[in-house]
Amino acid sequence: MRRSVSVDEDGKVRQAKRDPEGVRRDILSAAMEEFSLNGLSGGRIDEIAARTRTSKRMIYYYFGDKEGLYERVLEEAYAKVRGGESDLGLDALAPVAALTKLCRFTFDHHRANPAFIRMVMIENIHHGRHLLHSEAIRGLNRPAIEALESVLRRGQAEGVFRAGVEALELHWQISALSFFNVSNVATFSAIFGDSLFTADGQEQLSRHVAEMVLRYVLSPGHVGAISPSDG
Amino acid sequence: MRRSVSVDEDGKVRQAKRDPEGVRRDILSAAMEEFSLNGLSGGRIDEIAARTRTSKRMIYYYFGDKEGLYERVLEEAYAKVRGGESDLGLDALAPVAALTKLCRFTFDHHRANPAFIRMVMIENIHHGRHLLHSEAIRGLNRPAIEALESVLRRGQAEGVFRAGVEALELHWQISALSFFNVSNVATFSAIFGDSLFTADGQEQLSRHVAEMVLRYVLSPGHVGAISPSDG
DNA sequence: GGCTTTATGTACTGGTTGGTTAATAATGGG
DNA sequence: CCCATTATTAACCAACCAGTACATAAAGCC
Incomplete structure (x- = not known):
């Protein structure tokens, strides 16, 4: 249910069991929504995680901490x-x-x-x-x-x-x-x-x-x- | 030390034991600093209280809750x-x-x-x-x-x-x-x-x-x- | 097929923080 | 001078929330 779906070269639909770059983008986009709406201090990591297909743990895995995530979101926005x-x-x-x-x-x-x-x-x-x-x-x-x-x-x-x-x-x-x-x-x-x-x-x-x-x-x-x- | 000092009509300095209006203004001005610096969600009530000559309880006594205080600060600013x-x-x-x-x-x-x-x-x-x-x-x-x-x-x-x-x-x-x-x-x-x-x-x-x-x-x-x- | 590295989920924790309880001191009206 | 109201304090609490421990599954490599 939380595995993303992709199509390979043969046009066959297959479960992509892992998709790190996709997860990153997913997190970034959810974080952009949350931060742009509620600010850095008002934005909630749990809320971002909830809007994601992945878990809160992944946010820390990829972005270190809240401020790190915020900075990447800012860069992304620009x-x-x-x-x-x-x-x-x-x-x-x-x-x-x-x-x-x-x-x-x-x-x-x-x-x-x-x-x-x-x-x-x-x-x-x-x-x-x-x-x-x-x-x-x-x-x-x-x-x-x-x-x-x-x-x-x-x-x-x-x-x-x-x-x-x-x-x-x-x-x-x-x-x-x-x-x-x-x-x-x-x-x-x-x-x-x-x-x-x-x-x-x-x-x-x-x-x-x-x-x-x-x-x-x-x-x-x-x-x-x-x-x-x-x- | 936390009693404000005022001068009465005779020019005599005396301890003003109570000064509700002064306390209000004191809170408002501390809150303005804090909110304008850190925003509504970033602003800390404890921090505001600390910048005040009075206590945190007074903030709730006079302004109800954080949002109420914020609204009065906004009005004050305008x-x-x-x-x-x-x-x-x-x-x-x-x-x-x-x-x-x-x-x-x-x-x-x-x-x-x-x-x-x-x-x-x-x-x-x-x-x-x-x-x-x-x-x-x-x-x-x-x-x-x-x-x-x-x-x-x-x-x-x-x-x-x-x-x-x-x-x-x-x-x-x-x-x-x-x-x-x-x-x-x-x-x-x-x-x-x-x-x-x-x-x-x-x-x-x-x-x-x-x-x-x-x-x-x-x-x-x-x-x-x-x-x-x-x- | 082992073995290392990368990626992911679940459950938890400790500090922070908005807000409260209960008790009490000053004030003012009659 | 008593009593209701207003003002104030100190200690407390429950929820929230950033960040973590631990376990484990998938990929890549030889």
Whole structure:
């Protein structure tokens, strides 16, 4: 009943008596659910074990202790989310279109990955202590800046973007708007209603975030060219 | 040693044998430290009691249970932070100056209240469940929108601000940029370095956030009038 | 087919921690 | 000055929960 089922080369179904890598992934995915929902201190190992096809013992066998498991879950969260954002093909687009696409993608991508957002929130509550432990994660994020940097430089070279805008700072701004949109839904909508978080509200917000970023970087002569409320 | 000391009308120092209100405040402030640092599930009642001049029993006497205490701490956090932002005197300023001031104030104010930010993060992790319980908090935040609304309308009437910008959405944007700056320092600086979080970096970020918001609302003719990098 | 290594299940434990019991001291009203 | 109410203490408890002891089954190797 707790043996996983696999298909071998001949197409024959057979019981895979052992599947260490599968067990690992199973645990990781259950742990991601639990931790992203309840945090590190709120997450329960027994609960994670229960959501698994295997037992609590295996968690300690593969991950050492709770904190070790948490760190792997955090890494996994970053890896998964960064994996899904590889090639937007920005280089093939004109600077304005590229930046717009990047903004809208970032906004949507954050929105589509609430578990990742929650893991990052939780990690920030813990002052990023575990993130520092992990070499892997830090290297994972540089490409984002480089892609933005490239778009920015092209735009500045063409004269559509003004000088004096830094890629890192712009990335910070785009991230802020996209992150907050997911991280603070609960409190914001509790206080101000959920009008910004309906399907329509989110679509409009997404457009306006992109518009805000564009207006920020466009050089004086080109601001007027913005589509009044998208088209 | 655990009796608080007060001064009566004659200026005479005397032992205040009982001070219920003081005990309450003492507990609340210790609890705020503990919860904002470790979260609801991570916060320890014994730890809170230890930071108090009184005993653990008193916490249950005054606040019922852990969750009750947490909810009062959350209310307290909102009340304190909203109390400190009352009169910016925006009405006395020209729209552009008023909006700039509001942005920069919001940015700085968030930065000056990390415990509040952390409480809001934690509450969002809990899906805002406790915020909904509290009638008090929700009413507390409307004035912020109204102040912004008033500045916006004046600007639009004068023609400096373009039409089609909503106060609620703009508030969301300003909040996002100001909130993220505090909530995500740990992870952002772990990944991208702390150049944005030094004194200089923060000053520049603050200016650029205000500038971004301004550029977003200014009507076409007035964008050029922005000071290139502040002055 | 033995023998070592890897993987897994069951049952348990010891410390932690939210919450309580019972007794008592101060306070204020009449 | 008595009595009800409010405030406070110290010791206690039961549940919960991270982590472990022990036994054993499967795989890989020669």
